[in-house]
Amino acid sequence: MQNHTIKNESFQPEEENSEPKKLTLQVSKVQIPMRIDKYLTQQVENATRNKVQEAIEEERVLVNGRPVKSNYRIKSCDSIQITFLRPPAPELAPEDIPISIVYEDSDLMVVNKEPGMVVHPAFGNWTGTLANAILHHIGKDAGTLDPSELRPGIVHRLDKDTSGLIIIAKNPTALHRLARQFAQRQVEKVYKAIVWGVPDPASGTILTNIGRSKKNRKVMANYPYEGPDGKHAVTDYLVEENLHWFSVVSLTLHTGRTHQIRAHMLHIGHPILGDETYGGRVLRTLSFSRSESFVKNLLECMPRQALHAEKLRFSQPTTHETLSFSAPLPVDMLRTLDRVRTVLASQLHS
Missing domain, CATH: 3.30.2350.10 (Pseudouridine synthase)
Incomplete structure (x- = not known):
């Protein structure tokens, strides 16, 4: 093998990253005036008021090509464009999906992932993922993880059609320490x-x-x-x-x-x-x-x-x-x- 030197950059997982999602909505001619944050929460499936307001604050919501405030009241025929850094997602729920656990202790699990299983929910795959199975397996202790991230305990990832070993952290401390090992390239x-x-x-x-x-x-x-x-x-x-x-x-x-x-x-x-x-x-x-x-x-x-x-x-x-x-x-x-x-x-x- 050849020798090589690499800059200490942040670890990036193997699985594809989420691309920003842009949505364009055309307000109806007969639409009743209402706040834009309320309107978008109603119109965009799985969008929460907080996520919409965050997008507005970061100027990722444009009305007729210009950024607006959360209290902007939409008008008939307005053209609205909103960019989500991640597609709006339903709340992650535990699912009783069989998984092959190679090792488990109080901090982590090592799972042998089957080919065809998506690791975490994403656009087009909101259920049936390894993340759903993890929440079910951990049970009452899953409350220590953050399901709002859609990646509870997932330190690294594998492509859907790649099989094999993946590490799952069972608490925030373990997640942080394991992520640091990946970032510092201490994981073989x-x-x-x-x-x-x-x-x-x-x-x-x-x-x-x-x-x-x-x-x-x-x-x-x-x-x-x-x-x-x-x-x-x-x-x-x-x-x-x-x-x-x-x-x-x-x-x-x-x-x-x-x-x-x-x-x-x-x-x-x-x-x-x-x-x-x-x-x-x-x-x-x-x-x-x-x-x-x-x-x-x-x-x-x-x-x-x-x-x-x-x-x-x-x-x-x-x-x-x-x-x-x-x-x-x-x-x-x-x-x-x-x-x-x-x-x-x-x-x-x-």
Whole structure:
């Protein structure tokens, strides 16, 4: 591995960040005059009076293109634009959702998240998340966490379709201390992925800046490491198994940029199998006859990015004991690897 130095910047989680949401409302010709904060609370689903007033104070509410005060009385045909830093959300509620708890003490839990589970509520996924399951599991002690943030106890995050280990704090003190470990890069995190092709050399360090794409704000892009765009991103990789057309790669994060591993593997020409956003679902022709059907079948077997948060190592926030955990590959990744190995063996002996 190459040596690398990184500025001590704030830790950013791997999962996509919430984008500001802009809403435009056209007041009816027959609307009865009323205060704008009351009107917006009535008109915008899940918006609270406090959030609306906060937006007004920060000049994120414009009427006919100009900021107004909370006591402004709307008029017929007014055009109102409001920008929410986070989309208005319903109150987070406990839900009895099964979760796989690897470890638990009075301060924290380590959960092996299944692929397909959203970590915290966001636009389009207000229920059925890991956060809802956490509130139910903690029960009466959940009152020590702040559900208004929609991320009770969540120190870091994983993409919806990434499986594996995630740390959950059970009280504010533990949350603060664990977050500090992430910010100071004292948490060791190792992922495992199935990628297209075999990286050469078999180990190395990927250094780029990562920031939102200028063409598509939902996608992260790589920029020059010392350039002005994006923030430093550093990933170590190691090929653990060469499968000729694919490989199993171990990845160690030294920064926590959004979609870092997925963007970095695309950057070196070895996207993660199944990753639709970052080039991993492109049908490719392999070096044997009828490979097209094999690849199509493989992508059906792996409908998500084949990425798993395999190992965690950190300090218990109260006792300072070093805690280490690992989670085996999920069934879909194991099944996919079995198919690749079987076909590879048959081709080598044909």
